[in-house]
Amino acid sequence: MPPQRQYTLGMTMTTIKVDSALRDRLKRQAAASGRTLGAHLAAMADMADRQAAMGALRRAIATTPPDLMDSWRQEAAGWEQAELAHSNNA
Numbered sequence: 001m002p003p004q005r006q007y008t009l010g011m012t013m014t015t016i017k018v019d020s021a022l023r024d025r026l027k028r029q030a031a032a033s034g035r036t037l038g039a040h041l042a043a044m045a046d047m048a049d050r051q052a053a054m055g056a057l058r059r060a061i062a063t064t065p066p067d068l069m070d071s072w073r074q075e076a077a078g079w080e081q082a083e084l085a086h087s088n089n090a
Contacts, residue, residue: 018026030040064072 026040027037030037033040033043035043061069
């Protein structure tokens with residue numbers, strides 16, 4: 001089964017209205033990456049979700065009180081030492 005059929009199998013199809021220049025740009029991008037337009041749009045949505053999650057993580061780290069960051073650093077260093085000791089004994 002062609003990849004585009006696998007991607008759309010069992011999906012309800014819909015139409016979105018975009019400017020023809022944008023549609024053509026998206027189609028070129030999809031073709032260049034070997035994906036269908038739908039798969040390309042899904043990849044773009046996944047990337048936006050990841051960027052939003054990483055942005056939330058950066059904001060959480062930036063607003064973490066210094067004493068909690070110090071505690072985390074100490075714990076992380078302990079786990080790293082434990083991992084190094086384990087890998088040296090393996």
